[in-house]
Amino acid sequence: MKPEHKPADHAPRNRRKFLLGATLGSAGAVAAVVSGGNVQQALEVAAVQPEKKKVLGYHETDHIRQYYETTRI
Amino acid sequence: MSAQVSPQPVRFDAPRRIEPEDQVRADFYALLATLFYRAPDEGLLRALMLSAEPEGEAMANAAGGEADDLAKAWAALAAASGVVSHDAVQEEYEAVFVGVGRPPVMLFGSFYLSGFMNEKPLAVLRGDLSALGFVRAADVTEPEDHLAALCDVMRAMILGDMADVPAPIEQQRAFFVKHLQPWARQCCAAITQNEKSNYYRRVAAFAEAFFQIEIQAFEM
Numbered sequence: 001m002k003p004e005h006k007p008a009d010h011a012p013r014n015r016r017k018f019l020l021g022a023t024l025g026s027a028g029a030v031a032a033v034v035s036g037g038n039v040q041q042a043l044e045v046a047a048v049q050p051e052k053k054k055v056l057g058y059h060e061t062d063h064i065r066q067y068y069e070t071t072r073i
Numbered sequence: 074m075s076a077q078v079s080p081q082p083v084r085f086d087a088p089r090r091i092e093p094e095d096q097v098r099a100d101f102y103a104l105l106a107t108l109f110y111r112a113p114d115e116g117l118l119r120a121l122m123l124s125a126e127p128e129g130e131a132m133a134n135a136a137g138g139e140a141d142d143l144a145k146a147w148a149a150l151a152a153a154s155g156v157v158s159h160d161a162v163q164e165e166y167e168a169v170f171v172g173v174g175r176p177p178v179m180l181f182g183s184f185y186l187s188g189f190m191n192e193k194p195l196a197v198l199r200g201d202l203s204a205l206g207f208v209r210a211a212d213v214t215e216p217e218d219h220l221a222a223l224c225d226v227m228r229a230m231i232l233g234d235m236a237d238v239p240a241p242i243e244q245q246r247a248f249f250v251k252h253l254q255p256w257a258r259q260c261c262a263a264i265t266q267n268e269k270s271n272y273y274r275r276v277a278a279f280a281e282a283f284f285q286i287e288i289q290a291f292e293m
Contacts, residue, residue, distance in 0.1 A: 012242070015293040019094035022286045027097040027145035029124035029151070034100040038117035039107045 091239060093187035101283050102228035108276050110221035112166040114156055114159050119152035143286060146279040153275045161272075168269040178263045178270075182218035191216060200225065204243050205248070206235035220260060221285060223253050246291040259283050 022025075033039060093173075107117065125148060159224070169178050179185070186194040195218050202217060207226065209217065217223075227249065230240035263271050263285070264277035 008223055011293050013241075015290050016092065016094045018095065018293060019286070019290050022290075023097050023101070023143060025141075026147035027100070029147060030100045031097070033117070033120045033124050033226075034103050036116075036120045038114070038120045039103050 074271060075290045077175070091232060095239065098287070099231040102224045102231070105276075105280050106221045106224040106228060108221075109224065109280075112159065112163040113154070118157065118159060121151050124152035125155075137259075138187065143279070143282040146275070146282040150279045151271050152277040156270050163164070165272055166267065169264065169267055169273055172264070174227070178260070178267050180220045180260065181216060182220070182223065182252060182256050183216070184261050186293045194218065201252070205230070205244070218252070220257065223257075227253070242291075249287060254288060257281075 023030075107113070113121070170176050170180055179190075181190055181195075182198070183192045184195040185188055186192070195216055198218050205226075207229075215222065227245065229235060230245050230248065233239040258281055261277040261281040265274050270277070
C-alpha cells in the first residue's frame with residue numbers, strides 16, 4: 001500500500017495561493033517600479049545570457065519583441 | 074485536413090503564458106538583480122519612493138506573517154529611496170561591495186560556499202547554466218555567481234527567456250536550492266551587519282524577506 005499523498009495538482013494551487021498572499025501589499029508596487037523602465041531586464045545586468053534563439057533557429061524581431069511586451073502583465 | 078494537434082508545440086506566435094504569481098516573482102528578481110548589480114540611479118530611486126502604497130501594510134497585516142514581513146521591508150526600502158541621492162548610494166555601494174582591495178561584503182556565491190572566489194562552486198554553476206541554455210555575456214567581467222546574475226537567471230527562467238516557455242517549477246526549484254538558497258540569506262545578513270551599509274540594509278531586508286517566501290513556496 002502506498003502512503004497517502006496529496007493529490008499532485010494541489011501543490012501548484014497551494015503554491016499559487018501562498019505566493020499571491022505573501023506578496024500582497026508589495027507586488028503591485030514592485031510591478032509598477034519594474035514596468036516603469038528603471039529596471040534593467042533581459043539579462044542586461046547579468047554575467048550570463050540565454051543562448052536560446054540559436055537552438056530554435058528563431059530570431060526575435062522587433063515586432064515579436066513588441067508583441068511579447070504586450071503579453072507581460 | 075487533419076484536425077489533430079501535436080502536443081505542446083513550441084509556437085512563437087503564441088504569447089508565453091506566465092501565471093500571475095510567477096510574474097510577481099519575476100518582477101521581484103528583476104528589481105533585486107538591478108539593485109545588487111549597481112547603485113540605483115535617480116529614476117529608480119524616484120520610482121521606488123513613489124511606489125509606496127499607503128494601504129499596502131494594512132493589507133499585508135490582514136494577510137499574515139510573510140506578507141507582513143515583505144510589505145514592511147518594502148515600505149522601508151521605498152521610504153529610504155525618498156531620502157537618499159544617487160551619489161550617496163553610489164558611494165555606499167562602492168564602500169560596501171567594492172572597497173579598497175578586498176570588498177567588505179562579497180556578492181559572490183563561491184565566497185560563501187567555499188571561502189574563496191572562483192572556486193569549485195563556480196565551476197559547478199557554469200555547468201548548470203550551460204545545461205539550462207545560458208552563455209556567458211561577452212562584455213561582463215563579473216563571475217556568474219554574482220547575486221545579481223543569479224537573480225536575473227531566476228527571472229529569465231520564470232519568464233522563459235531561454236526557450237520561450239517558462240522553465241518548469243522543478244527546474245527553478247533545483248537551481249534556487251542549489252545556487253541561491255545555501256548562501257543568499259547569509260549574504261543579506263553580511264550586508265545588514267556591515268557598518269558602512271545604510272540604504273543597502275533596506276535592500277538586504279527586502280531581499281531576505283523575498284528569499285524566505287521563495288524557500289517556503291518551493292517546499293510546496
